[in-house]
Amino acid sequence: MVETNRRAENRYGNRPTMKDVAARAGVGLKTVSRVVNGESGVTADTERRVQEAIEALGFRRNDSARVLRKGRTSSIGLVLEDLADPFYGPLSRAVEEVARAHGALLINGSSAEDPDREQELALALCARRVDGLVIIPAGDDHRYLEPELRAGVATVFVDRPAGGIDADVVLSDNYGGSYTGTAHLIAHGHRRIGFIGDQVGIHTAAERLRGYQAAMEDAGLPVHESWVSSGDTHPERVRKAAESMLTGSEPVTALFAGNNRVTVTAVRVLAGPGHHAALVGFDDFELADLLSPAVTVVAQDSAQIGRTAAERLFRRLGGTPLEAERIELPVRLIARGSGELPPAG
Amino acid sequence: MVETNRRAENRYGNRPTMKDVAARAGVGLKTVSRVVNGESGVTADTERRVQEAIEALGFRRNDSARVLRKGRTSSIGLVLEDLADPFYGPLSRAVEEVARAHGALLINGSSAEDPDREQELALALCARRVDGLVIIPAGDDHRYLEPELRAGVATVFVDRPAGGIDADVVLSDNYGGSYTGTAHLIAHGHRRIGFIGDQVGIHTAAERLRGYQAAMEDAGLPVHESWVSSGDTHPERVRKAAESMLTGSEPVTALFAGNNRVTVTAVRVLAGPGHHAALVGFDDFELADLLSPAVTVVAQDSAQIGRTAAERLFRRLGGTPLEAERIELPVRLIARGSGELPPAG
DNA sequence: CCCACTCTTGACAACGTTGTCCAGGCTCTA
DNA sequence: TAGAGCCTGGACAACGTTGTCAAGAGTGGG
Structure with missing residues (x-):
């Protein structure tokens, strides 16, 4: 009873x-x-x-009992920033497909770019004994994962390197892409080019800024301090930054946007009255070709990134002993028009 | 040893x-x-x-052992069509947030619109003993879930009702939205309006078609058989359908697109030379307002749908005894211009 | 006809945790 | 100072599955 x-x-x-x-x-x-x-x-x-x-x-x-007995869960964890971000949808899907091909399920969570939440999530996944982890870091200290790595949780970082531990990382050639995009604008006659990017604490943002600066410097162009704006990608901040660059005392004739969200906001600003400038954005986005002018972008293939990371992870799980490696994927400049606007005042 | x-x-x-x-x-x-x-x-x-x-x-x-002992996993499963689809990103994120607020993790998988894969995924999640399931159905027979429901797995369907079992469903007012969108075109003088939708086997697609037909009928307008095209949403098929409607013997002056992917393809077709027609699409999408003309849409709030479904699920998990219910969320016509084009030949 | 062998089947322990229950030591009061 | 009561800590079983091992049934060859 x-x-x-x-x-x-x-x-x-x-x-x-x-x-x-x-x-x-x-x-x-x-x-x-x-x-x-x-x-x-x-x-x-x-x-x-x-x-x-x-x-x-x-x-x-009951797979819980099975897992307890067997020691393997056949599931992997994915910690990303925001599932609702169009950059992560295809990435997540690609990871899922690879996992599926290996008979594994995908558990994922959004860190909302909060390092504490990233850690909380990653550790919760470890407590579930996922076989492996794909992490898009929000924080820059990942020593909390040391015991997990030692215990054999295969871990691959994406988009930014891990902090404080030795682990694989798969990322785009952020520096090179930014350099190429900026050079594209320079090649079309622009000499005053603004850069609007994410917070410099973020690795990708810093790399992209560096690429922009290098391209300017290699072309012998000065960078006025009012031409660089780093910070959160909230539309309002980006809008203000763009407007002040376009109307300041040293007005820019072109903008390089550091990521897709910034690009979209920049497009909106440039669509407004009185604002004419060329634009190149990092990250491709749907319909970029249908806007007028069509938006020139430096495209990274987020699905490819996800696939690469997941395949790396399963190679580790398969038992292949691998050194921690940095895998950099190429990016591609897609010229559509907005980068070719002449710098006519 | x-x-x-x-x-x-x-x-x-x-x-x-x-x-x-x-x-x-x-x-x-x-x-x-x-x-x-x-x-x-x-x-x-x-x-x-x-x-x-x-x-x-x-x-x-080790949470596996814990789960085995306690009988609850504090995780819920989400089966959707394709994580990479921009409609599901925000939905998934919303479900995740609600789950997080209840201390649960989210495991999700894409069915790729394949009923077998949906079943495989849903049952795999049940084997993991998720506490609850949110399912966007790909198939139309869900009797395979009967033992799970009996065992107490809280289940909420999204976007389309379950087949063969009695379960909650959260969906948009597809019929009403389609009716409103079509009526909008009629109000702007269109009398020959084409409808391009997803396969009629899909509940949402059928409802939207019904809404279109009702709006036409209520306005006393005939529907020429060549004006309705249902099938997969592959761009090539949609493109052909649109082009034949625009250039046929009874050319349409406006198109109603049955979902976001169709809308995007329709925009591309209409951007081509020689094609002028008004357009209203089901589902909002980013940058719709920046195209020219800006695209008028019937918008559903996918995050709201996800939130509603997840909250319902946790109410069930909380022990509240609930009858299976159909929760229909309103949609909103966002007039941006493409629907107001006059039917000038 | 018996032995050796194979094939099918089941008893049992173990995986790592948590709930139950009891023992021992302590404090407090009469 | 003895007894009652409380607090801390640990032994043990159970959760549902799978790996190990051994027993029993059946088969074929010598």
């Missing part, structure tokens, strides 16, 4: 177990296990009886 | 357990459990010793 109560309270629905199936089919526990896992060594007749019992009871194997 | 080997082979890294922590701290197993779970009844001194041992060994509780 007490036993019954406890079960009814604690557990949902009191699901049938292999024991129940075994009892109903009149076979041993292990035989049920064999059938459920498609192992050999069960006669057709026995298997049929077991299958019938499974059907009748609506049995479904 | 044999024991050691087995562990080293099967398990990753041989993580420390509470037993190891207990041994190192010189306390009992249960005391470690108490410290880890923040339970009372442990002196400050004992707690400190245990904490030190945890730090030193890099112990992290």
Whole structure:
């Protein structure tokens, strides 16, 4: 009686177990296990009886118990910034596809760019004993993962290197892409070019800024301090930054936007009255080609990044011993028009 | 020796357990459990010793074992069509936020609109013993979930009702939205309006088609058979459909696009030379306001849909007994210009 | 006809955690 | 100072599964 109560309270629905199936089919526990896992060594007749019992009871194997016994969960974790960001959708999907090909499920969570939340999430995933982790870092100290790495949790970082630990990282050629994009503007006659990017604490943002600066310097162009704006990518801040660059005492004739969100805001500003400037943005986005002018971008392939990271992770899981490596993927300048506007005042 | 080997082979890294922590701290197993779970009844001194041992060994509780014992996983599953689709990003994120507020993790997977894959995923999630499921159906028979529902897995469907079982569903007013969008075109003088939608087997697609037809009928307008095209949303098919409607013997002067992917393709077609027509699309999309003409849409709030579904799910998990319910969320016509083009030939 | 072998089957322990329950030591009061 | 009561800590079983191992049934060859 007490036993019954406890079960009814604690557990949902009191699901049938292999024991129940075994009892109903009149076979041993292990035989049920064999059938459920498609192992050999069960006669057709026995298997049929077991299958019938499974059907009748609506049995479904409890993977928690299985995991406990086997030590592998066949699931991997993905910590990203924001699932709703169009950059991460394809990335996440690509990771999922690779995981699926390896028979693994994907558990993911958004850090909302908060380092504490990143850590909380990553550790929660480790507590679930995911086999591996793909992390898009929000923070810059990942020593909290040391025990996990030692315990064999395969870990690959994406978009930015890990801080304080030695781990794989897959990222785009941010510096080179930014350099190329800026050079594109210079090649079309621009000499006063503004840069609006994300907070410099973020690795990608810093790299992209560096690429812009190098391109300017290599072209012998000065960079007026009012031409560089780094900070959060909130539309209002970006809008103000863009407007002051376009109307200041040293007005720019072109803008380089440090990421997709900045680019979109920049497009909106430039669509406003009286603002004419060329534009190149980092990250491609849907419909960029249909705007007028169509927006020239430095495109990174987020699906490719996700795929690369996930494949690396499964190679590690497969047992291949690998040194921590930095894998840099190329980016591609897609010229569509907005970068070719002449710097006519 | 044999024991050691087995562990080293099967398990990753041989993580420390509470037993190891207990041994190192010189306390009992249960005391470690108490410290880890923040339970009372442990002196400050004992707690400190245990904490030190945890730090030193890099112990992290194994949630699989915990789940096995407790019967609840504090995780929910989300089965959607494609994480990379911009409609599902915000939805997924919203579900995640609600889950987070309830201390649960989100496991998600893409069905790729394949019913078999949907089932495979949903059942895999059930095997992990997720506490609840949010499903965007790809198939139309969900009786395979009956044992799970009986076992207490809270389940909420999104976007389309479940087939063959009695379950909650959260969806947009597809019929009404489509009716309103079509009526908007009619109000601006269009009499020959084409409809391009997804496969009619899909509930939302059928409802939207119905809305279009009703609006036409209520306005006393005939619907020429060549004006309706249903099928997959592959750009090439949509492009052909649109072009034949625009250039056929009964050319349309306006298009109603049944979902965001169709809308985008339609925009591309209309941007081509010689094609002039008004356009209203179902689903809003980023930058719709920056195109020329800006695209008028019937917008559904995917984040709101996700939030509503997840909240419903957690109310069920909280123990509130609820009848299966159909929750229909309103949609909103956002007039931006492309719907107001006059039907001038 | 018996032995050796194979094939099927089931008993049992273990995975790492938490709930139950009891023991021992302490404090406080009469 | 003895007894009652409280607080801390630990032994043990159980969660549902799988790996190990051994027993029993059946088969074929000598």
